[in-house]
Amino acid sequence: MSEIPEKRKIEPESSFLGDLMVPLKVFGKALWRNKAGLVGFIGLVFFLLLITIGPVLVPFDDQVKLDQIAAPPGSRLQLLVHADDAERFRSLQDFEGQGVLAYVEKTGAEDLVAPYVDDPNYTIEDFRFRSGRGVRESVDALARDEIDGLIIFSENVRMIVNGPDAPEAYQNLVVSNEGLGVPHLLGTDTQGRDIFSHIVNGGGSLIVTALLAGMFSTLIAIVLGSVAALQGGLPDRMLTAAANFVLTIPRFPLLVVLAVLVGDQLSNFVLLAALIASLSWPVLMRAIRSLVLSLRERDYVEVARALDLGTGHIIMREILPNMMSFVAINFIFATTAAMYLQIGLIFLGMAPITDYSWGVMLYFGRTRGTLFSADSASMVLSPVIAIALFQVSLVLFARAVEEMFDPRLRSA
Amino acid sequence: MATGAPAVREAKEIGRPANLLVTTFQQIWGSYTLRTILQALITIWAVITFTFFLIRLMPGNPVDVYVDYLINLENLSYEEALSRAASQFKFDPNESMIQQYLRYMGQVLRLDLGESITSTGTQVLDQILRFLPWTLFAAGSGLLIAFVVGMILGVIMAYNRNSWADNALSLFAAILSAVPNYIWGLLILIIFGVQLNLFQIGELRGTYDPTTTPGFNLPFIISVLEHAFLPVLVYVMGIVGSWMLNMRNSTVSVLGEDYVNVARARGLSQRRILTAYVGRNASLPMFTLLAINIGLILGSSVIIEQLFVYKGMGDFLIWSITQRDYTSMQGVFLVITISVVLSNLIADLLYSQLDPRVRVGEGSR
Numbered sequence: 001m002s003e004i005p006e007k008r009k010i011e012p013e014s015s016f017l018g019d020l021m022v023p024l025k026v027f028g029k030a031l032w033r034n035k036a037g038l039v040g041f042i043g044l045v046f047f048l049l050l051i052t053i054g055p056v057l058v059p060f061d062d063q064v065k066l067d068q069i070a071a072p073p074g075s076r077l078q079l080l081v082h083a084d085d086a087e088r089f090r091s092l093q094d095f096e097g098q099g100v101l102a103y104v105e106k107t108g109a110e111d112l113v114a115p116y117v118d119d120p121n122y123t124i125e126d127f128r129f130r131s132g133r134g135v136r137e138s139v140d141a142l143a144r145d146e147i148d149g150l151i152i153f154s155e156n157v158r159m160i161v162n163g164p165d166a167p168e169a170y171q172n173l174v175v176s177n178e179g180l181g182v183p184h185l186l187g188t189d190t191q192g193r194d195i196f197s198h199i200v201n202g203g204g205s206l207i208v209t210a211l212l213a214g215m216f217s218t219l220i221a222i223v224l225g226s227v228a229a230l231q232g233g234l235p236d237r238m239l240t241a242a243a244n245f246v247l248t249i250p251r252f253p254l255l256v257v258l259a260v261l262v263g264d265q266l267s268n269f270v271l272l273a274a275l276i277a278s279l280s281w282p283v284l285m286r287a288i289r290s291l292v293l294s295l296r297e298r299d300y301v302e303v304a305r306a307l308d309l310g311t312g313h314i315i316m317r318e319i320l321p322n323m324m325s326f327v328a329i330n331f332i333f334a335t336t337a338a339m340y341l342q343i344g345l346i347f348l349g350m351a352p353i354t355d356y357s358w359g360v361m362l363y364f365g366r367t368r369g370t371l372f373s374a375d376s377a378s379m380v381l382s383p384v385i386a387i388a389l390f391q392v393s394l395v396l397f398a399r400a401v402e403e404m405f406d407p408r409l410r411s412a
Numbered sequence: 413m414a415t416g417a418p419a420v421r422e423a424k425e426i427g428r429p430a431n432l433l434v435t436t437f438q439q440i441w442g443s444y445t446l447r448t449i450l451q452a453l454i455t456i457w458a459v460i461t462f463t464f465f466l467i468r469l470m471p472g473n474p475v476d477v478y479v480d481y482l483i484n485l486e487n488l489s490y491e492e493a494l495s496r497a498a499s500q501f502k503f504d505p506n507e508s509m510i511q512q513y514l515r516y517m518g519q520v521l522r523l524d525l526g527e528s529i530t531s532t533g534t535q536v537l538d539q540i541l542r543f544l545p546w547t548l549f550a551a552g553s554g555l556l557i558a559f560v561v562g563m564i565l566g567v568i569m570a571y572n573r574n575s576w577a578d579n580a581l582s583l584f585a586a587i588l589s590a591v592p593n594y595i596w597g598l599l600i601l602i603i604f605g606v607q608l609n610l611f612q613i614g615e616l617r618g619t620y621d622p623t624t625t626p627g628f629n630l631p632f633i634i635s636v637l638e639h640a641f642l643p644v645l646v647y648v649m650g651i652v653g654s655w656m657l658n659m660r661n662s663t664v665s666v667l668g669e670d671y672v673n674v675a676r677a678r679g680l681s682q683r684r685i686l687t688a689y690v691g692r693n694a695s696l697p698m699f700t701l702l703a704i705n706i707g708l709i710l711g712s713s714v715i716i717e718q719l720f721v722y723k724g725m726g727d728f729l730i731w732s733i734t735q736r737d738y739t740s741m742q743g744v745f746l747v748i749t750i751s752v753v754l755s756n757l758i759a760d761l762l763y764s765q766l767d768p769r770v771r772v773g774e775g776s777r
Contacts, residue, residue: 250708
C-alpha cells in the first residue's frame with residue numbers, strides 16, 4: 001500500500017490525460033488478469049446502466065391487468081380462433097373486412113387493437129372484464145360462433161380452453177398465432193403487472209441507498225479511526241469503547257428497533273442510509289485505527305509532524321492516500337452489507353414502502369404467498385436473482401481491486 | 413449480572429500463592445481475567461440502559477397498540493377500549509421513565525425480567541426460555557458447522573494455494589458470502605421446495621412436528637432435525653465463506669513463517685507441523701472472528717426465523733416489536749447482548765489460553 005506515492009511522483013510534469021491513463025491501464029490489466037473480477041465489473045456496469053437508462057427504456061408497469069395475474073415468464077397475448085379458420089386468421093390485419101375480432105378490457109389487449117378500433121374496415125368487439133367473468137364469456141361467445149377471433153392471454157388459454165374442465169364446445173378452438181405484442185419476459189405479478197419492468201425500475205433506490213450508506217459508514221470510520229489513532233489517550237479510549245459498544249448489540253435487531261422509532265420519515269433514503277451507517281462503522285473504524293497507528297510510525301509522517309503541518313494535513317495528505325486501496329475495498333464491502341440490512345428491513349415489512357423496489361417485491365412475495373406457488377415463482381425469483389447478481393458483482397469486483405493493489409494476492 | 417460475582421471470586425482465589433513464579437503468573441492471569449469480566453459486566457449494563465430508553469422512545473406503547481386493535485377489530489369506542497386495555501395491562505403509561513428504569517434494573521439484578529406486558533401472567537424469562545433453546549440450537553449448529561468446515565477447507569486451500577482448486581474455492585466462498593443468507597434461503601425454498609417439490613414447505617414450519625411428543629424419542633428428534641435443517645443450512649451458507657477465506661489467508665501467512673521452515677528442516681512429520689505449528693497459530697485470529705460471527709448470526713436469525721417460520725428468539729423479537737411489548741423486547745435484547753458478551757469473553761479467554769503473548773502483554777501494561 002505504501003508504494004503508491006512513489007508511483008505518483010514518477011513524472012511530475014506529465015499531462016492530465018497521461019496521469020489519468022496510467023491508473024486506467026493498471027486497472028484494465030488487473031481486470032484482464034482476474035477474469036472473475038472482469039465479470040464483476042461488467043455486472044456492475046450492467047446494473048449501472050439498468051438503473052440509469054433502464055427506467056427510460058422500460059417504464060414502470062403500473063397497469064393492473066386482472067386476468068394476467070401471476071403469470072409465468074414468457075406469457076403473452078394469443079389469437080384464439082376456430083380450428084377451420086386457423087389458416088385464414090394469422091394476424092390482426094387478416095381481420096380486415098373479414099370477421100369480428102374481440103378482446104377483453106383491462107387485459108393489455110387494448111394497446112394491440114388501438115390502431116384498428118376506428119378503422120371502418122374492422123369490426124372489433126370488446127368484452128367487459130367484470131371480475132374475471134368477461135374472459136370466460138368471451139371464450140363462450142367464440143365457441144358459439146358470435147365472434148371469429150379473440151385476443152386472449154396465453155395463461156387463460158391454458159386454464160380455460162385446454163384445462164381439464166373445458167366444455168366440449170371449446171374443442172374446436174385453436175391458437176392461430178403464437179404470441180402477439182410484447183411478451184412478459186419475466187411474467188406478471190399478483191396484479192397482472194409486468195415483472196420485468198419492476199426489476200428494471202426497482203433497483204435504483206436500493207443501490208443508491210446502499211452506496212450512500214457505504215460511503216457514510218466508510219467516512220465515519222475514517223474520521224473516527226484516524227482521530228482515535230492520532231490523538232491517542234482519552235479520545236482514543238472513548239472512541240474504541242464506543243465502537244465496541246455498537247458491536248456488542250447485534251446490528252440487525254437494533255436497526256429494526258431504530259427503523260420503527262424513526263417511522264415514516266425512513267422513506268427518505270438519505271436518512272435510511274445514515275441510520276444503516278450509524279450501526280456499520282465500528283469494524284472498519286477499528287481496522288483503520290490500527291492501520292493509522294502503523295502508518296503514523298512511517299518516516300514521512302514523522303517528517304510531517306516534525307514540520308508541524310497539523311493533524312488535518314497529516315490525515316489528508318500523508319495518511320489517507322496510503323490507505324486508499326484499503327478504504328476503497330472496504331467501501332465496497334460496506335455497500336454489500338448495507339444492501340443486506342436494507343433489504344432485510346423491507347423484507348420484514350419494517351420500513352415504509354415508498355417505491356416498488358426489489359425488496360418490496362420480496363415482501364409482497366412473502367406476505368401474498370406467491371413464494372409458495374409454482375406458477376408465480378417469478379415474482380420472488382426475479383428480485384432474488386437481481387439482488388444476488390448485484391451483490392456477487394460487487395464482491396468479485398472488490399476482489400479484483402484488492403488484487404490490483406496487493407500484488408501478493410496475484411496467482412502465479 | 414449476579415452470575416458474574418462467583419466468577420470474580422474464583423479468579424481471586426486462583427491467585428493464592430503456591431510458589432513465587434507461579435504467583436506472579438497467576439496474578440497476571442487473574443487480573444487479566446478480572447478486567448475482562450468487569451468490562452463485560454459494564455458493557456451489559458450499558459446495553460440494558462441504552463436499549464431501555466431506546467425501546468421506550470418508539471412511537472406508540474403497548475396500550476395504544478391494543479386499543480387500536482380493539483377499536484378496529486371489536487368496534488369498541490376509544491374510551492371503552494382504553495379502559496379495557498388499562499384493566500388488562502399492568503403497564504402504566506404515566507409512570508416516569510426514570511422510575512421505570514430504576515424498577516427494571518432492580519428486577520434484573522434479581523434475575524427477574526418482569527412480566528410480559530401484552531400477554532399478562534406470562535413471565536418474560538419463561539418466554540425466553542421457551543424460544544432461546546431453538547435459536548441457540550439452530551444458530552449454534554450453524555456456527556459450529558461453518559467453523560469446522562471453513563477451517564478445514566481454509567487449510568486445504570492454503571496448502572494448495574494458487575492451484576485451480578484454491579481459486580475455485582475462493583470464488584465459491586466469495587459468492588457464498590456476497591449473497592445475503594435470506595436470499596439463499598428464498599432460493600432454496602423456491603427451487604427445491606416449490607419447483608422441484610423435494611420437501612413440503614408447510615410441514616417444515618415451526619420448530620418440530622406437533623404430532624410428536626417432545627422428549628427423548630426418535631420421532632421427535634428426527635422432526636427437530638428436519639425442521640432445523642434449512643435454517644442451519646442457510647446460516648452455514650451465510651458465514652462459511654468468510655471462515656474459509658480468513659483461515660486460508662491466516663494459514664498462508666503462517667506457512668511463510670521461519671519456524672515452519674525450521675520444523676520442516678528438522679524433519680518433523682507433516683501431521684505434527686500441521687497440528688502443532690500451522691494449525692494452532694493460524695486459527696488464532698479465528699477466535700476474534702467467532703465473536704463477531706455470533707453477533708451476525710443472532711442478528712440474521714430475525715430474518716431467517718421469519719422466513720422459515722421457525723419459532724425462536726428472532727421471531728419472538730419481531731412479535732414483541734410489533735406489539736410494543738417493552739418487557740419482552742428488553743428481555744430479548746438483554747439475552748442477545750449477554751450471549752454476544754459472553755462469547756466475546758470466552759473467545760478472549762480462549763485466545764489468551766492459546767496465545768500466552770496476549771495475557772502477558774495485557775497484564776504488564
